[in-house]
Amino acid sequence: MRIIVCLKPVPDPKYWSRLRLDSKTKTLIRDGIPSIINPLDKNALEAALQLQEKEGGEVIILSMAPLFCLNILREALAMGGDRAVLLSDKVFAGSDTLATSYILSEGVKKIGPFDLILCGNQTIDGWTGHVGPQLSEFLGIEGIGWVRMIEAFHFDQNAMGRSKKGSVIVRRNLDHGYIRIKAPMPVLLSVVKDINTPRYTTFAGILEAEKKEIQILSASDLKIDPSQVGLTGSPTKMADLFMPEMRRRKEIIQEKPEAASRLIIEKIHQRGLI
């Protein structure tokens, strides 16, 4: 089985209090804030590694990120996975989820035939949950979100070639409970936290990762039209971005206790709180 795991470096939430906003460009200033693997992407990688242990095959890590995120890919390779592909180009900077999904889809095409793409359901920085579904659309394959369990695979015994034809049965989270879905492969699954507990990186894994290949592909390697990516190629336009101001509204009532309590009850009623 050939599994591609999409992975995004995100700012470490431990340092979010240090994040600043550039009020002009409406972008986050991430300087000096360490990156981590988006937590749900680790669940996706764990799911891939567990499948590889059972079914054999290859796990490829795919990411679109600046070159300084190479260490994040190395970390993923230390956790497991056979090789990584980093899509990196200055023209990619500022891409919204649509442009990102398009770039990733070109990366997937470059990798070649596959059976499964695994993504985290959403990232902890953007929290849109767009990329998984959009990527499956660009590739013309089924995409299933909120996957909390991969139940079983059914492979067509007569299938030829590297990618086996078959189908997968998954459990997709609903507000209350889940539904079972059977989908033809290749398929894209966006996973949620309930699916597994990601393993720790081992020291042996860190040493092995140093020998694994990280292929870096630019826009021209992918034959991507620069006008379709980056800030210009992104239909999402940021209207505003601001740090929410958390403040308690307060009102001081200076009356005698009886009058004050009547006033307070009146105000509670006015706001429809009772």
Next chain:
Amino acid sequence: MDFKLTEREELLRKTMREFAEKEIPPLMDAMEETGEFPVDLLKKMGDIGILGVITPPEYGGNGLGNLARVIVLEEMGRVCPAIPMALQVHHMATHALHAFGNEEQKKKYLPPLAKGETMGVVAVTDPSGGSDVAGIKTSAKLEGDKFILNGRKCFITNAHVSNIWVVIARTGEGGKGLSAFIVEKNFSGAKLGRKENKVGLRGAITGELVFQNCEVPQTNLLGHEGDGMNIAIRNIVETGRPGMASVALGILNAVLEQAVKFANERILYGKPISNLQMIQSHLADIYADLEISRLLVYRVGWMRDQNIRCDAESALAKQFACEAAARSARKAIEIHGSYGIMKEYPVQRLLRDALVTIPAGGTGEIAKLVMARQALTMFK
């Protein structure tokens, strides 16, 4: 000179931080309460490679080396210094076996230690004293193909959680009359003595090993007869002191973190106390102690990896970092005011932990003797 850590070392730190922050805090209350080492953690640490960090791959370790070990102990110590205390002595045992063992001994004893099947012990100190190695009374007499050990070892870290002990005992007269042995817990006559009740580093077990006509096969002599003193000293210098210094470094990390957090959160006179220069002065002292200690301890890790002899540097790192941890923890308590002496706040534990690092692995005074010896030869 390159002060930047490699990508490997950075990744190692990240891995260790994640592991320590997730796995250790749920165990800490019980450790404080009972003083017991959480044995369930052993296998997990073995799986990751923590226990075999200085053991080469051919003996079941990963051989990442001494600087890597410093980083591992520092990161564990940042969360709970008792764990790296236990680990550092475990590493001492793996070092003694690897540096002085023969092929057969290494193949037999290193893999179970590196994998986390048991903890390791190095037992030098007799009730008569630890720094006075030549004064050791525990005896070993060759009878047929066995050594018969009699005596008692005290203040032994990991005593009650280890099956493999490296023991120094007397086989002859004077300093050259000491030898090292590999003793298994289930050897006839090997017994466990009392468990100590320490003020700090609770969760790292300290106890006694007792030998009553303990039968040790002649093949379990480590090195040659008479090598005991050299093995004990090299082991302390090359692994024990850098290890204790790393534990102290971990404590210093935690001390600064706790001090800064409290100073930023505590409001007095309408502002966080971190705005007060008196508080800033304390914070600057703690910061300096942390940074200086890190430079000293990392240097020793690096020197060991380059096979450069570092007796004085190792003593300096140990003496400085352990003292720095204790004085910084006290300053952090002062920043906390009365909160600092309440059990709900970790700074009181950090002070207790730091105090235990001072005599462990060679007292500060002995470390100073080593440093003075070095200084006195410099301008002869």
